[in-house]
Amino acid sequence: MKWYSIFLFLLIASCKGENTQLDISQTIVEDDWQANWITTQSPLPKKNAWLAFRKSFQHKKDTISTVLRLAVDSKYWLWINGELVVFEGGLKRGPTANDTYYDKVELTQALQDGENTISILVWYFGKEGMSHKSSGKAGLIAELYQGESLILQTNDSWKAIIHPAYIPESENPQPNWRLPESNIVFNAIKDIPNWIRSDFDDSKWPSANIICQGECPPWNQLVKRPIPFWKDYGLKSYENAISFPFLSKGDTIKCKLTYNTQVTPYLKVKTKAGRKITMLTDNYKGGSEYNMRAEYITKDGEQQYESLGWINGHVMYYIIPEGVEVLDLKYRETGYDTEFSGSIHVDDDFYNRMCKKAVRTLYVTMRDNYMDTPGRERAQWWGDVVLESGEAFYALDRSADALMKKGMLELMNWQRKDSTIFSPIPTGNWDKELPGQMLMSVGYYGFWNYYLNTGDLETIKKVYDPVKKYLSLWKIKEDGTLTVRKGGWTWGDWGTNRDVPILINTQYYLALKGYANMAEALEQQKEADSVRKQMVSFKKAFNRVFWKGDYYRSYKYKGKTDDRSQGLAVVAGLADPDKYDAIYKVLQTQKYASPYMEKYVLEALYQMGYPDYALERMKERFSKMVRDTTYTTLWEGWGIGAEGFGGGTTNHAWSGGGLTLLYQYAAGIAPTSRGYETFQVKPQPGFLKHIKATVPSIKGDIKVELKNEETYMLDINVPENSKALVYIPSKYNKIKMNGEKVIYTEEEGYKLFEVSSGAYQIEARQ
Incomplete structure (x- = not known):
């Protein structure tokens, strides 16, 4: 019996129970690469190659910042004088379908006065995957600056060998085709002890082989790493x-x-x-x-x-x-280098456990890119990214925003000549468009939600025209509804009873909504008005064609009423309040959505004013994975393995949508203008009596504590340069804030007033 068969048996059982003087005459600008791409003189394995590079040089230590910038395909580890400086540098290719990321490493403190040695170990995947586009060639390019002066660069004075201890081929089984990484086999008998140290004798090592200079094929343009180095x-x-x-x-x-x-x-x-x-x-x-x-x-x-x-x-x-x-x-x-700065705690521990698992699941699916799961493919599927970024805005500090920005730019930089977009990207072995996921990515919950939370208008400027091009592919039928494009995979969701035409129509409307908002933010008012006019006509047609009196249903769909499509119709704004009671009845009995789409169903319940049932359904649907004591993460489906969807992974961040809803609706904290210039505090606690939440917004920490008993007590901390619109349920007639009576206005169901930065204690009585 093979070792892996033994392992799987055990696993199932366990789960059940030359030295160079400085030349400072050259100065360079940020995007002008003088260095050469180098590799080894010996032929390399086609995949899974490990290369060792060394360079000794003289350095005059100064207080001037000394920075190394370097790029590889695919990953590297960096030592200065034998001390580890970077543990796993480099990002999987690519920022576009042809280009490569580079890193900048601060070495001012790591370098010493006199002789120094740089040692770099490079891991070349040489293999395509759903999260990496291989250049097809292993190489390294590096330049060292002191201030703006170029003092060292990769050339044939560097030493380079294939590291003999790493064996490129392993016994089967191999990692599945979605992963660009291979198994790592290290033969210590062939190791090179102390090769990273300054006193190591590399005189017998061959010189590096120069491939080309600067930004050249196959690595092409070099784009600065947009996210932090990993936290170690x-x-x-x-x-x-x-x-x-x-x-x-x-x-x-x-x-x-x-x-x-x-x-x-x-x-x-x-x-x-x-x-x-x-x-x-x-x-x-x-x-x-x-x-x-x-x-x-x-x-x-x-x-x-x-x-x-x-x-x-x-x-x-x-x-x-x-x-x-x-x-x-x-x-x-x-x-990923971020802090778990957000927190939420309620008086029902089920939801606390759910949020704890959601944050853990989110974090393990963040690295080079947002992933659906680290267990099967490590791929940036955009249905997942939309939900993950939504969670991150509440649960993590603002360093996390860079990962969403990176993903947005990649998604649109990979846009094809025919204007289609697809995911996952970066990728070397996938090219199929999933229409629904693509509409969600560029729409209200994707790109627009990023802007609301960050106020990053520059990124919106960069993606605006590509989004416009993509939406132009979608055509309206004679009846005013959308012609469903099949794309490469008309997926919709896992599970049964998927009314795909309704799903795609609602996701298209959300994409229009997000695009119109982006146009307005960019002061393209004529375009925004045109799209909003289109939205009015589309909404009328949607309801005329698909509303059947008690639910939404497309003409050819023969399955049971789809809960996902009802929920998406509400959150998109296609369903008006006169339909809420009927939709509520549907959502009490129809439960087919996967954990991915369940987020939108639950959000619809909150938006329609049914917070108690939103909490009840959340607990019912997520109970098995939240109460499970074996796993600290949430699952891909409602069960594991055969009971799950798509392979049944046990760590899938799309299942953390409930975390976002508790912050946004139960605690009621949500941005209402760019970068939290304004936000609302509009709690919908349902049967919860005590909610305490901290949101690490771009303006600073927002803190809300609600005690929902006979006296309605609401404590709020509003950060500087921000304002909050506070909503108190209409049944309370006596409202005091910091001991003083409150002047408020009214809208259906609420009394509301605005507060600027500061701390507030609000007491409301009937």
Whole structure:
């Protein structure tokens, strides 16, 4: 029996229970690359190649900022004088379908006066994937500046070899076709000890081979990394107590991680040469197809090793041959550099647990790009991104915004000559348009929601014309509704009873709404007015054609009434209040949406004024995954594996929509103008009696605490340069703020008043 068969058996069981003087005569500008792309003289493997580069040079230390900029395909690790400076640099290609990202690394403090050595290990994927477009060639380009002076660059004075310890081919199984990464196999017998150190003798290493100069094919234009370097939490011990040292009897050691996260496994052992240790997680086949694993072939004696390609899961398995003395096992957690600055707590712990799992799921699906899942493809599907970014605006600090901005620019920079857009991108092996997801991405919940939360008009300017081109592809039929474009995959959603024409029509209307708002923000008022006029006609036609008296249904659809389409009609603004009672009745009985679309169904309930049932349905639908004690993350479907959708992954950020709804509707905090210049506090607590929330907005922390009992108590902290419109339910007649009577206006169901920055205690009585 193969080792992986043994592992899967165990997994199922466990889940159930030259030196160079400085030349400072050259100065360069930010986008003018003087350096050469370099590689090794030896022929490289077609894929999964590891290259080692070294360069020693003289440096006069100064207080002037000294910065290295460099690019590779695909990833790199950087040491200065033997000290690690960057753990996994580089971003998967590409910012466009042809170009490459580069990094800027601050080295002012890392460099010393006199001789210095730069050592760079490059991992070339050489393989297409759903999150990476391979250039087809391994290479490195680097330039070191002191201020604006170019003092070092890649050329044939650098040393370069194929790192002999990394084995490009591994035994089957291989990672599934969606992943550009390969299994990592390291043979310590062939290792080059201390090659990263300054005192290492590289005189026998061959010179690097120059490929071309500056921004040249196949890497083309170099675009500055738009997101932070990863946060490195350092080496950690596993959660379960393991007594070291111990002698393996041919054991599979099950090491528990604190939560589902992105990790690189570490080991320290003492043994003879030639023993193979395998490292993988419980997520190795977590999305129905194989993920990555790591293998280490031992040398003689005491040794330590860290596999550099990240994997994720709740449990790390070390498959260790008999006779190996295990001295230590650890892991390094890395991830997107953001803080969990948002918080929400209510008096029903189910929702607190749901939000905790939602944040954990969100974080493990963030790195080079937003992902649907790190377990199966690590791909930037835009149906997922829309929900993920919505969660991030509430749960994370504002460094997270850069990942959404990166995704928006990539999505539109990959737009094809025929104006279609598609996801996931970046990609090397996928080109199918999912019409619904594309409409959602460019629309109200996607691009426009980014602008509302960030106030970033420059990015909206960049995507505006591409969005206009994309929407021009969609045509209106004689009856005034939308001609449904099939695209590459008319998916809609997982699950049964999908009324796809209604889904696409509602998503188109949301796209028009977002586009009209963008036009207005860019002072393209004529365009905005034209689109809004189109929206009025479209809404009339939509209701004339699809409303059947008690529900929406398309002409040829024969399935049961689709809850998703009813919910989307409400949140799009296509359904008016006179239809709410009928739609509410539908949503009480029809429950076919996947966790992805369920967010919009629940949001519709809030918008229609049914917060109690929104909470009730949320608890019913998400109960199994929230109450589960095995996983710290939310799932792709309502169950796992065969009970799930699309492979049944156990960490899928689209399932965290409930987190957004609790902040936005239960606590009632939502921006009403660009970058939180104004926002509303309009709680819909339903049966919840106590809600306490902090939102790390672009203006600063917004804090709201609601005590919803006989006396309605509402504490609000409004950050500087922001204003809040406060809504109090109409049944309360006596309203005081900081002890003084409040002057308010009224609208249906509420008394409302505006407050500027400051802290407020509001007390309302009947």
